[in-house]
Amino acid sequence: MLNFAIFLFVFVTLFVMGTVGTFLNRRNFVTILLSLEVMLLSVNLIFLTGSVALDDLNGQLLALLVMTAALSETALGLALCVLHYRMRATLD
Numbered sequence: 001m002l003n004f005a006i007f008l009f010v011f012v013t014l015f016v017m018g019t020v021g022t023f024l025n026r027r028n029f030v031t032i033l034l035s036l037e038v039m040l041l042s043v044n045l046i047f048l049t050g051s052v053a054l055d056d057l058n059g060q061l062l063a064l065l066v067m068t069a070a071l072s073e074t075a076l077g078l079a080l081c082v083l084h085y086r087m088r089a090t091l092d
Contacts, residue, residue, distance in 0.1 A: 007049040014042035033077045040070040
C-alpha cells in the first residue's frame with residue numbers, strides 16, 4: 001500500500017535541499033525564506049507519511065500545526081522584506 005522508504009528518501013532530499021539553500025544564499029532574504037518553507041514542508045511530508053503508515057491522526061494534527069507556524073513565519077518574513085525594501089530599496 002505505502003512504501004515508506006520512498007517517502008523517507010523524498011523527505012531527506014527536500015530537507016537537505018532546504019538546508020543547503022539556507023546556508024548558501026546568505027545574502028537574499030527571500031531565498032532563505034523559501035528554503036525554510038521547503039524544509040518545513042518536508043517535515044510535514046514525513047509527519048503525514050507516518051500518520052498514514054501507523055493509522056494515527058496525531059501526525060496529521062502535528063502537520064497542521066507546523067503549517068500554521070510556517071504561515072505565520074512567512075507572513076512575518078515577508079513583512080520584514082517589505083520594510084527592508086522600503087528602507088534600502090534592495091533585498092540583498
